[in-house]
Amino acid sequence: MIGITKVYPIGVVANDSASLSVRKGEIHAVAGENGAGKSTIMKVLYGAERAEGEIFLGGKKEEITSPKVANALGIGMVYQHFMLVKEFPAYQNIFFGIEETDRFGVLKKKEMLEKAEELCKTYDMPIDLDEPCGNMSVSNAQKVEILKVLARGADILILDEPTAVLTPQETEQLFRQLRLLKENGYTVIIITHKLKEIKELCDRITIMRAGKTVGTYNVAVISEAEISRLMVGRDVATEIPKKECRAGDVVLEVKGLSVKGKGEKLAVDHVSFRARKGEILCMAGVEGNGQREVVSAITGLSSAYSGDVLFEGKPIKKQRIKAIRNRGLVHIPEDRLKTGCDAGSSIRDNLISLDYDKNSVFGFINYKKLNARSLEQMRAYEVKGSLHHKMAMLSGGNMQKVIVARELENDPVLVVADQPTRGVDIGAIEAIHKKLVEIRDEGKAVILISADLSEVFRLSDRIIVFHEGKITAEISDVSSVDEIRLGRYMLGLETMEANDDET
Amino acid sequence: MIGFVFSEEFLQRSVVFALPILFAAFAALISNRAGIVNINIEGSMSVAAVCGTLAGHFSGSWILGLIVAMLVGVGMSMLLAGAALVLRTDSFLSGIALNTLATGLSVYILYAVLGVKGDSSSAPTAAIPNISIPILRDIPVIGKLLFDQSLLFYVAILCTVFLVFLLNRTKLGTEIRAVGHNPAAAESVGINPRVVKTKALILCGVFSGLGGAFLSMSYLMYFSAGMVAGRGFIGIAAEAMGVGNPVLTALFSFLFGAVTYFSVGAQTVLSFPYQILNTLPYIMTLIALIIYAVIQKNKQSKK
Numbered sequence: 001m002i003g004i005t006k007v008y009p010i011g012v013v014a015n016d017s018a019s020l021s022v023r024k025g026e027i028h029a030v031a032g033e034n035g036a037g038k039s040t041i042m043k044v045l046y047g048a049e050r051a052e053g054e055i056f057l058g059g060k061k062e063e064i065t066s067p068k069v070a071n072a073l074g075i076g077m078v079y080q081h082f083m084l085v086k087e088f089p090a091y092q093n094i095f096f097g098i099e100e101t102d103r104f105g106v107l108k109k110k111e112m113l114e115k116a117e118e119l120c121k122t123y124d125m126p127i128d129l130d131e132p133c134g135n136m137s138v139s140n141a142q143k144v145e146i147l148k149v150l151a152r153g154a155d156i157l158i159l160d161e162p163t164a165v166l167t168p169q170e171t172e173q174l175f176r177q178l179r180l181l182k183e184n185g186y187t188v189i190i191i192t193h194k195l196k197e198i199k200e201l202c203d204r205i206t207i208m209r210a211g212k213t214v215g216t217y218n219v220a221v222i223s224e225a226e227i228s229r230l231m232v233g234r235d236v237a238t239e240i241p242k243k244e245c246r247a248g249d250v251v252l253e254v255k256g257l258s259v260k261g262k263g264e265k266l267a268v269d270h271v272s273f274r275a276r277k278g279e280i281l282c283m284a285g286v287e288g289n290g291q292r293e294v295v296s297a298i299t300g301l302s303s304a305y306s307g308d309v310l311f312e313g314k315p316i317k318k319q320r321i322k323a324i325r326n327r328g329l330v331h332i333p334e335d336r337l338k339t340g341c342d343a344g345s346s347i348r349d350n351l352i353s354l355d356y357d358k359n360s361v362f363g364f365i366n367y368k369k370l371n372a373r374s375l376e377q378m379r380a381y382e383v384k385g386s387l388h389h390k391m392a393m394l395s396g397g398n399m400q401k402v403i404v405a406r407e408l409e410n411d412p413v414l415v416v417a418d419q420p421t422r423g424v425d426i427g428a429i430e431a432i433h434k435k436l437v438e439i440r441d442e443g444k445a446v447i448l449i450s451a452d453l454s455e456v457f458r459l460s461d462r463i464i465v466f467h468e469g470k471i472t473a474e475i476s477d478v479s480s481v482d483e484i485r486l487g488r489y490m491l492g493l494e495t496m497e498a499n500d501d502e503t
Numbered sequence: 504m505i506g507f508v509f510s511e512e513f514l515q516r517s518v519v520f521a522l523p524i525l526f527a528a529f530a531a532l533i534s535n536r537a538g539i540v541n542i543n544i545e546g547s548m549s550v551a552a553v554c555g556t557l558a559g560h561f562s563g564s565w566i567l568g569l570i571v572a573m574l575v576g577v578g579m580s581m582l583l584a585g586a587a588l589v590l591r592t593d594s595f596l597s598g599i600a601l602n603t604l605a606t607g608l609s610v611y612i613l614y615a616v617l618g619v620k621g622d623s624s625s626a627p628t629a630a631i632p633n634i635s636i637p638i639l640r641d642i643p644v645i646g647k648l649l650f651d652q653s654l655l656f657y658v659a660i661l662c663t664v665f666l667v668f669l670l671n672r673t674k675l676g677t678e679i680r681a682v683g684h685n686p687a688a689a690e691s692v693g694i695n696p697r698v699v700k701t702k703a704l705i706l707c708g709v710f711s712g713l714g715g716a717f718l719s720m721s722y723l724m725y726f727s728a729g730m731v732a733g734r735g736f737i738g739i740a741a742e743a744m745g746v747g748n749p750v751l752t753a754l755f756s757f758l759f760g761a762v763t764y765f766s767v768g769a770q771t772v773l774s775f776p777y778q779i780l781n782t783l784p785y786i787m788t789l790i791a792l793i794i795y796a797v798i799q800k801n802k803q804s805k806k
Contacts, residue, residue, distance in 0.1 A: 097692030
C-alpha cells in the first residue's frame with residue numbers, strides 16, 4: 001500500500017499518505033497509539049473504507065472497492081468488535097454470506113457442517129459448530145471469526161487487536177494458531193499496541209503515528225522501549241513512580257454481596273472485601289465474572305442485591321445516585337460512549353455535568369466561572385480540542401481523559417475506575433495512570449477494575465481476583481505473583497484461601 | 504351463548520375473521536425479521552383492497568384482481584422502502600404518513616373510478632372462489648373449518664409453511680434474519696442490508712395485498728371505506744405475540760380472529776350492549792400487548 005490518505009467527512013485526517021508493505025508468509029504488526037490510523041489503513045486494505053492512494057498485491061495494482069472484492073483477492077479481516085450474528089450457530093456464521101445452496105437458494109446444512117469441521121481440524125480450533133455464537137466465550141467467538149475468514153479462502157488475514165479481550169492463556173493459544181497459519185503459508189497482519197506481543201509473535205513491525213507511517217522494522221533488532229518511543233514520539237515511562245502504599249481507614253466495605261444472574265447461578269456469590277484510603281484495590285478477572293454487577297452495587301446504580309455495601313459506614317442501597325456522588329463516591333464507567341459521557345454534547349457540557357446546578361443562580365448557569373474551570377481541567381489533563389468540540393469527535397483517549405477529569409476533579413473520597421484505559425493510546429494511559437496514583441497518594445481510595453494485566457501490575461497495591469462471581473484470590477503483596485499465576489487465578493484453575501488482612 | 508361458541512360455525516367463521524389479520528401479521532413478520540418496522544400494513548391493505556376489487560370488477564377475473572391487489576401492496580411497501588431505505592427517513596414516521604395517505608388515497612381511487620365515495624357495492628367484483636370439498640366437509644367439528652373455506656385460507660396455510668422454510672432453510676432467509684439481528688455483520692461479509700430489507704418489504708407488500716384482497720374480494724364483494732378497520736394493526740400485535748415465529752403468529756392471528764368474530768356474532772345471541780362487544784378485539788389487542796411486554800421485560804431482567 002502506498003500513499004494512503006483518508007480524510008473523514010468531519011475533517012479528521014485518519015491517514016496521511018501512509019504506506020505499508022507486507023511480505024508474504026510473515027506475521028506483520030501494525031502498531032501505534034489509538035487514533036494513529038492503524039484501523040483505518042486496515043479497513044482501506046479490506047475495502048471497508050475508500051481512500052486515496054494505491055494498493056499493490058503481488059506486484060499488481062488493485063482497486064479494492066468493497067469487502068467482497070477484498071475477499072475475492074484473498075484478504076480477510078477479523079474486526080476488534082466481532083461481526084457475528086449472535087443468534088446464529090457457529091457454522092452458519094462461518095459460512096455467512098457464502099452459504100452452500102442448491103440452485104433454488106435452499107441451504108445445504110450437511111455440506112457446510114462437514115466443511116466447517118474440516119477447517120476446525122486443520123487449524124486446530126476445536127469449537128462446537130452448533131452453538132449459537134452469542135453463548136460462546138470471547139476466545140471461541142474469535143475462533144469463529146478466524147474460521148469465517150479462512151472459509152472465504154483468504155491467504156492474508158488482518159486481525160484488529162485480537163488479544164485485547166483474551167486472558168494470557170487464551171492469548172498463548174491464539175498465537176500458537178497464528179503461527180500454525182504462518183507455517184501453512186498464510187500472511188497475518190495484526191494491529192496491536194501491546195509491545196510484548198509484538199516481540200513474541202511478529203516478524204516485522206510497521207509503526208504509525210498521527211496517520212503517518214513512522215517506519216517498518218525487523219522485530220528482532222528493535223527494542224520495546226524503541227518501539228514505544230516511535231509510537232508516542234517521545235520517551236514513555238513504563239513505570240509510574242509510586243510512593244509506598246500507606247493504607248488508611250476503610251472507606252468502602254462490602255459484606256456478603258450476592259447478585260442474581262441468569263437462571264439459578266449467582267452472578268456474584270457472597271463476596272466481601274474492603275477498600276481503604278490511600279490504596280489502589282484492583283478487581284482483576286476475565287470480563288463477565290461478576291465485576292460488572294459488583295460495580296453496579298457499589299456505585300449505587302443497582303439495588304438488586306443482597307448483602308451490605310457500606311460507604312464510610314453508611315449503606316448506599318436505594319440512595320439516589322446524586323446523593324451518593326455528593327458523599328464523594330465517583331465512578332469512571334466502563335463504557336465511555338454509553339454511560340461515560342454524552343457524545344452529542346460539547347467537552348465543556350460534559351465537564352460541568354456533575355455540578356452545573358451548584359454553580360447557578362435561579363437556574364442561570366454561571367458559565368463564566370465554569371468555562372474557566374473547564375479550560376483549566378482540559379489543560380491539566382492534556383485534552384486536545386476546544387471547549388465547544390463535540391465529544392463524539394474526540395479520539396477514545398481524549399474522550400476518556402475528559403471523563404477522568406470530570407470525575408477526579410469532583411472532590412472524590414473513593415474513585416471506582418472501571419476499565420479506565422481500555423482502547424486508549426499509550427500517551428493517555430500514562431496520563432490516566434499518573435492521575436490515579438496521584439489521587440491515591442493524596443490519601444483517597446481507588447478501586448480499579450481491569451482485565452489488562454500490565455495495568456493491574458503497574459497500579460495495584462492489592463488485587464482481588466474474580467472468577468464466576470467469587471473472589472478466587474486476594475493478593476496483598478503484588479510483587480509476589482506473576483502474570484501466569486494471576487492468569488490461572490482468573491481462569492479459576494487455582495484458588496487462594498482468602499486471607500483476612502485486618503491489620 | 505355456549506352453544507354459539509362451541510359450534511362448527513364459530514370455528515369456521517373465526518378463521519374467516521382471522522385471515523386478514525393473519526396476512527397482516529405475516530406482512531409485519533417478514534419486515535420485522537429484516538429489521539425494518541412497517542406500520543403501514545393497514546394502509547397497504549386498504550389501497551390494495553380497493554384496487555383489487557375494482558380490477559376484479561372490470562376484468563371479470565378474480566385472478567387478475569388478486570394479482571393487482573398484490574402488486575399494489577408491493578407498490579405501497581416500495582413507497583416505504585423509498586422513504587426509509589433510500590432517503591433514510593424514520594420508518595415509523597414514514598409509516599404514519601403513508602397510513603394517512605392510504606386513508607385518503609383509497610377513497611380517492613374509488614371516487615375517480617366509480618364516482619362514489621362510500622363503497623363500491625354498485626360494482627361487485629369477481630369473487631375469489633370458496634373451495635368446498637364434498638364428503639370431507641361433513642366431518643364433524645373440523646370438516647367445515649378445514650374443507651369449506653375461501654381459497655385464501657389454503658393460501659394462508661401454504662404461506663405459513665413457506666415462511667418457516669424461507670427463514671430457516673434458505674440463503675435469503677439467513678440474510679433476512681442476519682440483517683434483522685446485526686446489520687453490521689451482514690455488511691462486513693458484503694451483504695447490503697438495504698437490498699435485503701427491500702426484498703423483505705416486497706414480500707411484506709405481497710402479504711398486505713393478499714389481506715386486502717381477502718377483505719374486498721372474498722369476505723365482501725366490494726370495497727367500503729375504512730373496511731380494514733384496524734386489522735393491519737391487530738396483525739402487528741399478533742406478530743409481536745408470536746415473537747416472529749410464523750406458526751405462533753398464525754395461532755395468535757386465529758385467536759384474534761375468534762375474538763373478533765365473537766364480538767360480532769355474540770351481538771345476535773347476547774343481550775349485551777353491542778358498543779362494548781365491538782371494543783373486544785381492540786381490548787384483547789391491548790391486553791395481549793401488555794402480556795407480551797411483561798414477558799419481554801422479564802426475559803430482559805433475567806439477562
